[in-house]
Amino acid sequence: MSFLSxxxxxFFDNNEYFVDEKxxxxxxxxxxxxxxxxxxxxxxxxxxxxxxxxxxxxxxNKKMMPFALGLTAPTGETLLEIKRGWTFWMTKIAIxxxxxxxxxxxxxxxxxxKPTFHILDAEMTKLAEITGDWKAWNFQITDATGxxxxxxxxxxxxxxKEAFTSADKYIVAVDPSLRENTQKVAILAAAITIxxxxxxxx
Numbered sequence: 001m002s003f004l005s006x007x008x009x010x011f012f013d014n015n016e017y018f019v020d021e022k023x024x025x026x027x028x029x030x031x032x033x034x035x036x037x038x039x040x041x042x043x044x045x046x047x048x049x050x051x052x053x054x055x056x057x058x059x060x061n062k063k064m065m066p067f068a069l070g071l072t073a074p075t076g077e078t079l080l081e082i083k084r085g086w087t088f089w090m091t092k093i094a095i096x097x098x099x100x101x102x103x104x105x106x107x108x109x110x111x112x113x114k115p116t117f118h119i120l121d122a123e124m125t126k127l128a129e130i131t132g133d134w135k136a137w138n139f140q141i142t143d144a145t146g147x148x149x150x151x152x153x154x155x156x157x158x159x160x161k162e163a164f165t166s167a168d169k170y171i172v173a174v175d176p177s178l179r180e181n182t183q184k185v186a187i188l189a190a191a192i193t194i195x196x197x198x199x200x201x202x
């Protein structure tokens with residue numbers, strides 16, 4: 001049974017997502033707003049940080065520590081949770097639906113000066129890969145056969161180009177032919193949260 005046969009939200013119908021980080025120098029948690037190509041807010045990504053987590057960040061390398069992200073609709077409804085446990089080498093992240101069921105995984109792969117992440121389904125079958133140049137913020141999303149299915153970049157050519165120009169804002173674009181099912185949900189979850197994942201793994 002596919003994921004969207006039991007759970008559906010219009011958030012996943014889109015093929016372009018603009019992700020805008022909320023900068024707050026006095027908070028430990030990362031926060032992002034997610035918009036469509038016309039500037040309408042579709043949702044938000046928020047990092048959940050406990051008190052002990054804040055304390056441990058002062059004494060333990062953040063690359064090793066767990067983190068949790070929540071993707072929510074503007075109404076506050078939870079769409080997805082993205083969680084990583086303690087990490088000592090390559091990052092492994094689980095994507096769960098609102099009921100807590102795992103729908104996918106994000107696994108970091110070693111590559112010299114070239115961040116690479118594999119996106120897997122709940123059974124650990126590879127769905128897609130994100131790879132690119134972190135400094136230049138040019139990423140390609142390819143399917144399991146190597147075919148191009150999307151991009152992540154700072155180059156915004158739509159209506160919001162002049163309004164959003166800082167380094168902590170990026171556009172996620174996926175091929176319109178990408179099916180509205182578990183695969184698309186897992187791929188979008190990985191792509192939309194890539195900035196947060198990179199910050200916690202480098």
